[in-house]
Amino acid sequence: MLNTLKSYFGYNSFRPQQEEIISHLLNRKDALVLMPTGGGKSICYQIPALLMDGTAIVVSPLISLMKDQVESLKANGIAAEALNSNNSDSKNMSIRMDYRLGHIKLLYVSPERLVAEKDGLLKEIKISLIAIDEAHCISQWGHDFRPEYTQLGMLKASFPDVPIVALTATADKTTREDILTQLSLDNPKTFITSFDRPNLSLDVKRGFTEKEKIKAIIRFIDEHANDSGIIYCMTRKTTEKVAMKLRSEGIIAGVYHAGLTALERDKIQEDFINDRIQIICATIAFGMGIDKSNVRWVIHFNLPKSIESFYQEIGRAGRDGLPSDTLLFYSLQDIIMLTQFANESGQQSLNMDKLRLMQDYAESSVCRRRILLNYFGENSNCQCGNCDVCKNPPKQFDGTILVQKALSAIMRTNESIGVNTTIDILRGNFSPDVVQKEYDKLKTFGVGRDIPRKDWQNYILQMLQMGYYEIAYSEDRHLKITPLGKEVLFQKSQAKLAVIEEEEVTPRGRRKKKKEETPILQTITPIPMGIEDDFLFEKLRELRKKLAEEQGYPAYIVLSDKVLHSLATIKPQTVDAFGEISGIGEFKKEKYGATFVELIVNHLK
Numbered sequence: 001m002l003n004t005l006k007s008y009f010g011y012n013s014f015r016p017q018q019e020e021i022i023s024h025l026l027n028r029k030d031a032l033v034l035m036p037t038g039g040g041k042s043i044c045y046q047i048p049a050l051l052m053d054g055t056a057i058v059v060s061p062l063i064s065l066m067k068d069q070v071e072s073l074k075a076n077g078i079a080a081e082a083l084n085s086n087n088s089d090s091k092n093m094s095i096r097m098d099y100r101l102g103h104i105k106l107l108y109v110s111p112e113r114l115v116a117e118k119d120g121l122l123k124e125i126k127i128s129l130i131a132i133d134e135a136h137c138i139s140q141w142g143h144d145f146r147p148e149y150t151q152l153g154m155l156k157a158s159f160p161d162v163p164i165v166a167l168t169a170t171a172d173k174t175t176r177e178d179i180l181t182q183l184s185l186d187n188p189k190t191f192i193t194s195f196d197r198p199n200l201s202l203d204v205k206r207g208f209t210e211k212e213k214i215k216a217i218i219r220f221i222d223e224h225a226n227d228s229g230i231i232y233c234m235t236r237k238t239t240e241k242v243a244m245k246l247r248s249e250g251i252i253a254g255v256y257h258a259g260l261t262a263l264e265r266d267k268i269q270e271d272f273i274n275d276r277i278q279i280i281c282a283t284i285a286f287g288m289g290i291d292k293s294n295v296r297w298v299i300h301f302n303l304p305k306s307i308e309s310f311y312q313e314i315g316r317a318g319r320d321g322l323p324s325d326t327l328l329f330y331s332l333q334d335i336i337m338l339t340q341f342a343n344e345s346g347q348q349s350l351n352m353d354k355l356r357l358m359q360d361y362a363e364s365s366v367c368r369r370r371i372l373l374n375y376f377g378e379n380s381n382c383q384c385g386n387c388d389v390c391k392n393p394p395k396q397f398d399g400t401i402l403v404q405k406a407l408s409a410i411m412r413t414n415e416s417i418g419v420n421t422t423i424d425i426l427r428g429n430f431s432p433d434v435v436q437k438e439y440d441k442l443k444t445f446g447v448g449r450d451i452p453r454k455d456w457q458n459y460i461l462q463m464l465q466m467g468y469y470e471i472a473y474s475e476d477r478h479l480k481i482t483p484l485g486k487e488v489l490f491q492k493s494q495a496k497l498a499v500i501e502e503e504e505v506t507p508r509g510r511r512k513k514k515k516e517e518t519p520i521l522q523t524i525t526p527i528p529m530g531i532e533d534d535f536l537f538e539k540l541r542e543l544r545k546k547l548a549e550e551q552g553y554p555a556y557i558v559l560s561d562k563v564l565h566s567l568a569t570i571k572p573q574t575v576d577a578f579g580e581i582s583g584i585g586e587f588k589k590e591k592y593g594a595t596f597v598e599l600i601v602n603h604l605k
Contacts (some may be wrong), residue, residue: 079104
């Protein structure tokens with residue numbers, strides 16, 4: 001496994017749980033894998049595919065995503081193809097022939113194509129494993145439910161001896177359970193790595209007018225010169241307006257939304273992936289097919305509809321693990337518009353709940369990373385130091401007794417109540433639900449009547465954000481106490497709550513960072529080994545762009561930004577030393593080593 005990882009992908013060690021997942025699949029067992037964007041999900045099925053006899057079938061929702069994955073694999077010397085409607089008939093015929101001859105190690109297909117081919121092409125050759133990417137699409141509780149994915153439930157019956165792995169970066173507990181139910185997997189093991197993306201900064205600005213947002217974005221872009229970024233907007237009209245405002249300031253920005261023709265969308269996406277334009281103003285129609293590793297920032301011009309959507313969208317920044325920034329704007333108008341969308345959807349109640357949690361995240365006085373981790377069931381009491389709340393912490397007090405009162409009320413009802421009933425019990429309100437179920441007989445009835453209802457709502461929200469309980473959507477939104485909550489309830493740890501303060505309406509000004517001066521590129525003395533040479537990095541980037549254009553690849557597929565930074569720091573002067581850089585496998589070493597080493601040696605003369 002390790003030799004294959006090093007040979008094809010250029011890494012000397014696995015990331016957390018990758019090795020265990022790969023071994024599990026090599027033993028022909030089913031699995032559900034939850035791993036954050038950029039966490040290395042693909043390696044989990046690509047390594048088994050290379051080591052097992054036959055061809056791995058990878059189910060993917062978008063042609064653009066398949067194209068990106070296939071190009072990346074081919075760039076590493078791996079036989080991979082995508083069978084889809086964008087190919088010519090002759091291309092698909094050629095792929096079918098190679099597939100029948102066993103020349104393809106990974107074949108990417110859409111769910112519709114998989115169902116259509118299950119009794120034909122897929123029966124004609126040995127399938128090593130089936131990987132279902134973006135598996136949250138199969139669940140009605142998922143943020144991107146797709147009806148065509150529901151057909152995948154037939155896979156286990158059609159291919160009972162083939163191991164199946166479902167993979168996703170965004171699925172809460174309810175969605176995870178639904179994925180397993182829908183796919184009918186055989187005694188599957190669930191692997192959950194940390195959802196944490198510590199390289200992403202998290203910043204929220206509320207109450208800004210549209211004009212103030214544009215000014216803030218222009219300053220932000222000035223501070224991120226030459227970096228790729230995405231600006232997500234709620235509507236098509238807003239994407240056009242924001243792009244127009246940026247262009248009027250001399251900033252080149254593309255537009256992407258479902259109102260454009262397929263040809264226009266493809267061109268914009270290709271231009272962005274290939275670094276011909278650095279900034280995209282887009283609706284959520286843009287992104288799932290983007291595997292671009294060097295996106296350095298993501299801005300939300302409007303509030304997203306759910307935490308899952310928000311997490312997946314910010315996950316498009318910093319896929320290579322390098323520091324990247326995220327900025328979220330939101331206003332009352334966003335809430336009004338998204339509430340209307342939720343009310344008009346087929347799952348009104350669920351979507352309203354998810355919107356409220358997204359709003360709560362934006363208004364929180366708790367570490368934002370902690371809220372995200374707890375939302376996905378990763379109980380955390382961290383203070384990340386890389387979000388606006390941690391950088392400007394609110395005043396806190398010892399809220400242990402308040403938290404214990406609330407958790408006790410939940411516990412004494414056998415965890416069968418929601419937020420409103422919890423508050424009714426604490427405040428001693430004889431509501432119909434309280435009277436009918438005799439909750440007024442509980443010891444905790446009325447123990448918090450001295451605290452206003454509005455304040456209890458705030459404190460109970462903070463408790464959710466800090467991971468003391470979770471909401472079971474599949475059980476009528478009942479509150480379930482987590483292990484972290486039980487520690488507080490049974491006096492094993494204390495709980496800090498934020499002091500409730502009146503919200504500041506006027507936006508604080510954003511202090512502009514001093515812009516770094518562009519280095520003069522002439523007559524610069526090379527920087528010693530072990531210290532990154534910015535001038536060399538730019539030279540390497542130019543060479544990478546040239547090689548990418550010659551092959552018709554996006555630049556990051558040739559070598560990632562992370563690899564270029566390593567080259568500019570270590571400055572290898574032989575092809576063997578070039579091949580020791582993390583992220584460079586044997587194929588890329590042989591293909592590009594001499595060219596890059598020649599540039600480095602000449603630079604050091």
